[in-house]
Amino acid sequence: MTITSLDKDVDRLTLTLVADFAAPVERVWQLWADPRRLERWWGPPTYPATVEKHELSPGGDVTYFMTGPDGERYRGWWRVTSVEAPTSLEFTDGFADQDGVPSTTMPTMAVRVRLGEHGVGTRMEMRSVFDSAAEMEQLADMGMVEGLRQAAGQMDALLAD
DSSP, X not given: OEEEEEEEETTTTEEEEEEEEXXXXXXXXXXXHSHHHHTXXXXXXXXXXXXXXXXXXXXXXXXXXXXXXXXXXXXXXXXXXXXXXXXXXXXXXXEEOTTSOBOSSSOOEEEEEEEEEETTEEEXXXXXEESOHHHHHHHHHTTHHHHHHHXXXXXXXXXXX
8 A cells, every 4th residue: 555644743633644545546445335345354364354333424333343352342433524436435433332332531632534636546544633642642652653654555555447
């Protein structure tokens, strides 16, 4: 994968991944819009994702879990706030307990994904915005930055299929 940049900006409370793909926008969009394709890259390779619910429309929910090397499941959710297929997606991303109930003790983040033509392919910008520096650091300490790099690093292979 061509990750152009992965920038953590504590002053702006953002983590921004920029990646370029040798594929058209619509094909990259399908990696978000198709739950079977999403689960093939959303988790890092050692924590593969399983998407349980996938309502990619404003007000819709996406629920999933990642299975760790020890077999333990880590649940998460999205609340979709905006969709403009095939170029834009916004959602709140959070953690859930083992029953899938959103956690009230773990941070959430606002995520904005933009896809646009770039050269002969597509540029994807994925920006996560945190509520505080402490929450940003908490998730970074849990491995979010490297996990995002590893997860997104799987997208090229899916686009080559």
